[in-house]
Amino acid sequence: MSTKSLSEQVNEVLNKECGIVAKRNELIKLGLCEHEVRIMLAGSAKGKTYSGSEFNFAKLTFGVEIECYNVSRIQLIEEAAASGLRVRSEGYNHEDNEHYYKIVSDSSLVGENTNEVVSPILKGKKGLSSLEKITAALACVDAKVNRSCGLHVHIGAEKMSDEHYCRLVRNYQKIENAIDTFMPASRRGNNSRWCRSLQGINFEGCRTKGDIMMAMNDDRYFKVNAVAYSRHKTIEFRQHSGTTEYEKISNWVMFLAKLVEYSYKHECDTCNTIEEIPFLKESEKVYFINRRAALN
Secondary structure, three states: OOOOOOHHHHHHHHHHOOOOOOOOHHHHHHOOOOOHHHOOOOOOOOHOOOOOOOHHHHHHHEEEEEEEOOOOOOHHHHHHHHHHEEEEEEEEOOOOOOEEEEEEOOOOOOOOEEEEOOOOOOHHHHHHHHHHHHHHHHHHHHOEEOOOOEEEEEEOOOOOOOHHHHHHHHHHHHHHHHHHOOOHHOOOOOOOOEOOOOOOOOOOOOOOHHHHHHHHHOOOOOOOOHHHHHHHHHEEEEOOEEOOOOOHHHHHHHHHHHHHHOOOOOOOOOOOOHHHHOOOOHHHHHHHHHHHHHHH
């Protein structure tokens, strides 16, 4: 039995470096009622949110694949050129580059003039600015999306340690239910064959990137694609629904970037709601809460 007072034990729990769910469970074990716990955790969250002090978005490399239809390749190339972007029309391929966007075919898409617009390797705010220009060009040519389309984001993982990589995949698995709440129904759970759920996969014994790939049977059609490391030295996130809107793309890129940073040192608890996600500031949660409301 602890010799510390209840107040001391409560303060210890509130100051722990762990998720809100773990804190709630410990406070309940101390004999507090649900109402008291909610009040304490709400007060504790003020000023206690993960700060991301080590986060340096400027050093992060990323790439985006925008699946869409109703796109004239010639028109898109011309519109992008007006904004100073290079776009090339190519056959289906997996070649990376740092200089131009490419338009390639994708047999999984449904509609007229289906295409996948693949970004070059991007970095920091300059990369986001480039994405803003390509989405503006897509809007000008009246690009459209439907349920067959997805948005795929690659995050550079070549310098990511095995420990960091494994923790990142486990953390995504733990917050997947919360992410599902701000995705359309077609991208939740196992509703899409192209981005299946991580639930039920045992990552606990994984110590290397290769272990993660083996746990996923070297299959890339999960919400997190570990096989991308073999080909691109990236980790790919496939869950987001198709969109050509810059606001949606940039918010998702930043969400993933903060998840990557958080996973460098932190293992999170299972989160079922946006409010429980530990690496987002309250102001950042608002966007995803609004998305949840719009989709539900």
